Amino acid sequence: xxxxxxxxxxxxxxxxxxxxxxxxxxxxxxxxxxxxxxxxxxxxxxxxxxxxxxxxxxxxxxxxxxxxxxxxxxxxxxxxxxxxxxxxxxxxxxxxxxxxxxxxxxxxxxxxxxxxxxxxxxxxxxxxxxxxxxxxxxxxxxxxxxxxxxxxxxxxxxxxxxxxxxxxxxxxxxxxxxxxxxxxxxxxxxxxxxxxxxxxxxxxxxxxxxxxxxxxxxxxxxxxxxxxxxxxxxxxxxxxxxxxxxxxxxxxxxxxxxxxxxxxxxxxxxxxxxxxxxxxxxxxxxxxxxxxxxxxxxxxxxxxxxxxxxxxxxxxxxxxxxxxxxxxxxxxxxxxxxxxxxxxxxxxxxxxxxxxxxxxxxxxxxxxxxxxxxxxxxxxxxxxxxxxxxxxxxxxxxxxxxxxxxxxxxxxxxxxxxxxxxxxxxxxxxxxxxxxxxxxxxxxxxxxxxxxxxxxxxxxxxxxxxxxxxxxxxxxxxxxxxxxxxxxxxxxxxxxxxxxxxxxxxxxxxxxxxxxxxxxxxxxxxxxxxxxxxxxxxxxxxxxxxxxxxxxxxxxxxxxxxxxxxxxxxxxxx
Amino acid sequence: xxxxxxxxxxxxxxxxxxxxxxxxxxxxxxxxxxxxxxxxxxxxxxxxxxxxxxxxxxxxxxxxxxxxxxxxxxxxxxxxxxxxxxx
Numbered sequence: 001x002x003x004x005x006x007x008x009x010x011x012x013x014x015x016x017x018x019x020x021x022x023x024x025x026x027x028x029x030x031x032x033x034x035x036x037x038x039x040x041x042x043x044x045x046x047x048x049x050x051x052x053x054x055x056x057x058x059x060x061x062x063x064x065x066x067x068x069x070x071x072x073x074x075x076x077x078x079x080x081x082x083x084x085x086x087x088x089x090x091x092x093x094x095x096x097x098x099x100x101x102x103x104x105x106x107x108x109x110x111x112x113x114x115x116x117x118x119x120x121x122x123x124x125x126x127x128x129x130x131x132x133x134x135x136x137x138x139x140x141x142x143x144x145x146x147x148x149x150x151x152x153x154x155x156x157x158x159x160x161x162x163x164x165x166x167x168x169x170x171x172x173x174x175x176x177x178x179x180x181x182x183x184x185x186x187x188x189x190x191x192x193x194x195x196x197x198x199x200x201x202x203x204x205x206x207x208x209x210x211x212x213x214x215x216x217x218x219x220x221x222x223x224x225x226x227x228x229x230x231x232x233x234x235x236x237x238x239x240x241x242x243x244x245x246x247x248x249x250x251x252x253x254x255x256x257x258x259x260x261x262x263x264x265x266x267x268x269x270x271x272x273x274x275x276x277x278x279x280x281x282x283x284x285x286x287x288x289x290x291x292x293x294x295x296x297x298x299x300x301x302x303x304x305x306x307x308x309x310x311x312x313x314x315x316x317x318x319x320x321x322x323x324x325x326x327x328x329x330x331x332x333x334x335x336x337x338x339x340x341x342x343x344x345x346x347x348x349x350x351x352x353x354x355x356x357x358x359x360x361x362x363x364x365x366x367x368x369x370x371x372x373x374x375x376x377x378x379x380x381x382x383x384x385x386x387x388x389x390x391x392x393x394x395x396x397x398x399x400x401x402x403x404x405x406x407x408x409x410x411x412x413x414x415x416x417x418x419x420x421x422x423x424x425x426x427x428x429x430x431x432x433x434x435x436x437x438x439x440x441x442x443x444x445x446x447x448x449x450x451x452x453x454x455x456x457x458x459x460x461x462x463x464x465x466x467x468x469x470x471x472x473x474x475x476x477x478x479x480x481x482x483x484x485x486x487x488x489x490x491x492x493x494x495x496x497x498x499x500x501x502x503x504x505x506x507x508x509x510x511x512x513x514x515x516x517x518x519x520x521x522x523x524x525x526x527x528x529x530x531x532x533x534x535x536x537x538x539x540x541x542x543x544x545x546x547x548x549x550x551x552x553x554x555x556x557x558x559x560x561x562x563x564x565x566x567x568x569x570x571x572x573x574x
Numbered sequence: 575x576x577x578x579x580x581x582x583x584x585x586x587x588x589x590x591x592x593x594x595x596x597x598x599x600x601x602x603x604x605x606x607x608x609x610x611x612x613x614x615x616x617x618x619x620x621x622x623x624x625x626x627x628x629x630x631x632x633x634x635x636x637x638x639x640x641x642x643x644x645x646x647x648x649x650x651x652x653x654x655x656x657x658x659x660x661x
Contacts, residue, residue: 079621083622084620085616085620116625365614
């Protein structure tokens, strides 16, 4: 009988293969009394030698296949198997307590692992995984079972584990491992992040039900939907083989868009950029061939710490991002904190309506020193690439003028100090307050660009918190009133020779892209993984055709009507 | 039995590689080698033992050698201890 498990879709993909269950630490060998102490010690010695022979073989294979750095871990394992605190100590336990080798070794190893796990140093804590690896190997030898290490798997496999440690993932043989399922974990756990960077299908946090999956069970892993089907029926196997093939074809098709320009079917050029939260996201941005960074949220530099980041710290991060992106534009948003995003060391008073309170640019203009440090770091970094500075949450012209005045002061100070600042640096604002959208024609004269932040713009326009279930239905990106506001902003930019982009979620939405294109949006900034599908979509659309269709959509009476219209048009084009 | 105290200066403390090098060196001496950090002690011929001391920068470590060639062991291992930390 097949059964279905659901978990967190940690890394997309579809895999069909036999399961291999990674032994969990929980399996404790039984404690048994032994009479022949000498024979038991000999048994341990032989098991250690056999384990060493295995490790040495894997070390040589790894050396050949992946090179010295990857083989190093096995050298360390061989060395640990000679450690007196491990093997000699287990020998002593066999002798003093008259117990079996499996249990003695397990006892000794547990003590060491516990000590290592209590360390402050991350690197030392991770060594517990090595101790677990090697003692597990010896214990399997003692129990007469064959030990299949992650690096030794030699047929297509879906790994099933309680969780995967860093040392587990370091050893994954990608030639054969097709995906993995863990019982615990979230989208941000180590294993999930690893899976995405290896582009390996993975479902994490599937719960204790996953513990029922045995080695050898047939498994369908639909990591895109977060589903795991154990021992599927023939019909399910057939269905998913087709889906898997389609998914792979889709992937290949998408990859072909990495180096293509972002151009519509009728030759209009747009910019498909990516949003990032920190330098860790850069690799994905580059791998997906984004045309630039449309939103760098600098909050991460300030959060999860107890003091403000220094100018130097910020400068080095901004410089790194600009250099990595080569000549592509990087829009860096100045500190957008307050509202739901708190900083304990800022010690802001509690507000009744934080979303309507002292946040983003309002806070920066109140705490000017904080703002000046960030602007200085940005200005200094500007010479390392194509920088655009963006002020969040501008509501009225005077806020923008004040922010620009401070920026000009900091520039003048730097120039006086003889520190170079780029002259092609762009300055823009995020449009996320209806007042700013409505006055876009006035604001446009003072900026180089607009970037529409739809998440807040929609909430403020509809006066509804999208996290509040009772009113979340009002979060309607395709509603004509939102489209009309967006139109105002784009038109104001166009008339003043400025560019308009969008960095809210709407920019990556396939049902919104045709409309935004029709409205004349220049830049679309989205999550890195949406860039290639967006480029593929844009390449099929005619900008001229959609500007006509969008005019029609603007006159409709509901979001649903707009959505039906867009989908119908897209279908008839396909 | 001889002993001496050393102060750790390496910013990363005593991790896997230095521990391995230290143990390999200690194994060339017949005498017993023990490291003390506060209340904790470890066998100087066990890298796991050394790791579980969790040695970090600024720690005072007492090195003790007991048996044949103890003077030489203390000298060379002590030198190596500070040497490793300088690498």
